[in-house]
Amino acid sequence: MEPLEVEMTEFYPRDNARESRTEEYELVNNPDVATPVFRRGCNVVFAVRFTRDYDEEQDVVRISFGFGEKPHVLQGTRAILPVFPNKKTLNNKNLDRWEMCLNQQYGNTLMLTLRIPANVPVGIWHCSVQTNIKGDRTRRQDHQVVEDIYILFNPWCREDGVFMESEDELKEYIMNETGKIWCGTFKNPKGKKWIFGQFDDVVLPASVFLLEKAGIPVTDRASPVAVSRAISAIINSVDDSGLLEGRWDGQYEDGTSPHAWTGSTAILDLYLATGGQPIKYGQCWVFSAATVTVCRALGIPCRSTTNYVSAHDTNCSLTVDKYFDLFGNKIEEGPDGANDSCWNFHVWNDVWMTRPDLPAGYGGWQVIDATPQEASGGIFRCGPASVEAVRRGEVGYMFDTPFVFAEVNADVCHFQEDEESDWGFSRTSVNQYHVGRRIITKAIDVNDDDGDSDLLDITRSFKNPEGTEAERLAVYNAVKGVPKAQQFYEMPNKEDEDVFFDLVDIESVPFGENFDLVVNIRNESEETRNISAILSAFSVYYTGATAKPIKRAQGVFAVKAGETEVLRVHVKREEYLDKLVDHSLIKIYSIANVKETRQTWSEEDDFTLTKPTLNIDHDSPFIVGMESCVRFSFRNPLEDMPLTECTVTVEGPGLSKPKTISKPDVGPSEVVEFSEFFTPKRLGQRSIVANFNSKEIQGINGCATVAIE
Structure with missing residues (x-):
């Protein structure tokens, strides 16, 4: 008798x-070749179907599963499972081990049930079938199954390290293909609709390809912490x-502007198509x-989580140190070469995961950050840092907790040149409440295409309320673990301060309109106070880096006892329009000195110039396989300036792959109207996301949710 030969396998x-x-994955639903x-x-x-009937008295059949280039049983990257004719059910007692049973035999076909352990590495596994005759190992046959078998983390399984109990949360944080990324300012958050598209046919292969390029050892791919x-x-x-090249200077001519993307699938598709060239x-x-x-x-x-006024602490002091010269101009680098900054957002x-490497209570949400800011262990990466450890100021716990703590809790110190100081500067202010003004994400089970009802404020998860004893204790707890920070946490003497200053907040200004900068000054002493003050406005990148000066005013004036003075600077739109950069953000700095005391x-403040919304409308219903027309429109907010070099990017999962279309110039105050056609492929609620960009204005966004029948 010859060993069995495999004719076919079917998963x-x-x-x-x-x-x-995993029903939503397009790989699973591919009509030509479905992928497990x-x-x-x-x-x-x-x-498994053989070329002859299986004889349980004579035949030996083993199913082997392997992961990586050199699978090994002791490393958990290989499993060899014999077919036992008498084993008809799984015992389900040891869920961290592979197990297999024989359900039924139909002549030359074996129906088998496999249990995948909850702790195996994730990625592409391969299967082979070994056959032999009992008592004779010299004629073993090996059949390699050609299909790739994807094995993923399982947040529905209690034994998996990413287990999440709430079905509503799983629906949002695993299954939702669309969401919002919050930009803008803490006073005026702006949600940008994004197509995540995690079930698109290119995404899973690209994700596994990225793990391969990351060089993570195959055994570590079982750990959600390591992955x-x-x-x-x-x-x-x-x-x-890696996947994306960062750029923050507004020069995107040799690529795609960050503002032009409407989703992730186009990025991952292009990355695969170029063999792994950064996009x-x-x-x-x-x-x-x-x-x-x-x-x-x-x-x-x-x-996706947004931290408004996010500190970038470059010298591990747990403070953000800003330096100004004698004339109130910001000095980009301090005396020690550090270049701390506060990103507007x-x-x-x-x-979400357990943290078996940390004490109990530090699992749950963990911060990871793919934006390259500071190296961690010699590589630009960040996290996972326990959110609970950040809230408590436990900066000794892995990974990168001090950096994340500073992002949400650092004190902002202003220093000005001082000829009488032994090191050339004196501290003018310490603001304990400027950083981490608001931390938000998208709410679960809420989708708002037009407003912000889907905004969820999670600030309390990261920090105790500002000004409370618990908040200061967390800061001092962190300071104890960072020696360099301790010198910065002496509180300034307030006894001689008798003049009150208030820089009036500006929440937002419509794009193209004028605005005022205002500082209220009140003399609370019984004598006249002579005050020198500087008030300046700059366009800034959202990282906090200064782009171009817009307007500056300074003066010396006397304020009588008990009286109030208002310092006001009027800024016309023609003074700022040609100086704006990404996000149209404006930063205000104000510095004042009292001669007598x-x-x-x-103080500082920032605000954004708000842009119009790209409206999306349709008349006819959306039906699978039938073409539907969608209309897009908005008005140019500039009364005397055309929009040039115009493009529109549109996409929608189950409706259309991402596509970018060039559009003609838009005249001053002109209403822009155009149409695109979509042919739905899948049933259910789907999102359409569109993004209009021009040389003059970037990031005019719109979104709509449609029902596909």
């Missing part, structure tokens, strides 16, 4: 997808030719959105 991708909850996509901790039914840390490194291109260009919200896509595709619950990611004061 029933669509049927098994129901238990694994399973989750850890799930049972899988599959069949998420690798993702934070490989999404940026600094060290390893130009990304900024923090693009890095974060791509991270959501990769994490959700691999089965790690993930959300910064977008990172939170991923040597009281010093400084």
Whole structure:
């Protein structure tokens, strides 16, 4: 008798997808060749058909599963499972081990059930079938199954490290293909609709390709801690030719502007098509959105989180130190060469997992950040840092907790040149409440195309309320663990301060309108006070870096006892329009000195110029396989300036792949109207996202949710 020869294997991708909850993956639903996509901790039914009937008395059959180039049983990257004719059910007692049983024999076909352990590495596994005759090992046959078998993390499985109990949260953080990335300012958050597209047919292969490029050892791919840390490194291109190249200077001519992307699939598709060449260009919200896509595709619950007024502490002092010259001009680098900054907003990611490497209580949400800011262990990556550790100021816990703590809790110190100081500067102010003004993400089970009802404020998860004893204790707890920070936490003497200053906040200004900068000054002493003051406005990148000066005013004046003075600067639109950069953000600095008491004061504020919304409308219903027309429109907010070099990017999962279309110039105050056609491929609620860009204005966005019948 000759050993069995394999004629066919069948993993029933669509049927098994129901238990694994992978029905949405386009790879599973490919009408030509369906790809098996399973989750850890799930049972899988599959069949093996031989060229003759299986004889349980004579034949030996083993099913082997391997991961990586050199699979090994002791490393957990290989499993060899014999077919036992009498084993008809799984015992389900030891869920961290592979197990297999014989359901049924139909002549030459064996129906088998496999249980995948909840702790195996994630990625592409391969299967082979070994056959032999009992008592004779010399004639073993090996059949390699050609299909790639994807095994993913399983947040529905309690034994998996990414287990998440709430079905509503799983629906949002694993299954939702669309979401919002919040930009703008803490006073005026602006949600940017994004197509994550984690079920697109290019995304899973691209995600596994990224893990390969990250060089993460195959055994570490079982750990969500290690995998998420690798993702934070490989999404940026600094060290390893990762997915996205960052650029923040507004020069995007040799690539795609970060503002032009409407989703992640176009980025991942292009990355695969170029064999892994970094895609130009990304900024923090693009890095974060791509991270959501990769994490959700691999089965790690993930959300995009925005921190408004986010500190970038370059010298591990847990403070953001800003320096000004005698004339009130900001000095970009301080005396020690440090270049701390406050980003108007910064977008990172939170991923959900247990932390077996930390004490109990520090699992749950963990911060990872793919935007390259500072190296961690010699590589530009960040996290996972426990959100609970950040809230408590426990900066000794891995990974990168001090950096994340500073992002949400650093004190902002202003220093001005002082000829009488032994080191050339004196501190003018310490602001304990400027950083981490608001931390938000998208709310679960809420989708708002037109407003911000889907905004969820999660500030309290990261920090105690500002000004409370718990908040200051967390700061001092962190300072104890960072020796360099201790010198910066002496509180200034306020006893001689008798003049009150208030820089009036500006929430937002419509794009193209004039605005005023205002400082209220009140003399609360019983004598006249002579005050010198400087008030200046700059256009800034959202990272906090100064772009161009817009307007500056200074003066010396006397304020009588008990009286109030108003310092006001009027800024006309023609003074700022040609000086704006990405996001149309404006920063205000104000510095004042009181001659009699040597009281010093400084403050800063920022706001954004709001842009029109790109309206999306349609008349006819959306039906699978039938073409539908969608109309887009908005009005140019500039009364005397055309919009040139115009492009529109549109996409929608289940409706259309991303596409970018050039459009003609738009006249001053002109209403822009154009149409695009979509042919739906899948049923259900789907989102259309569009983005209009021109040389004069970038990032006019619109979104709409449609029902496909």
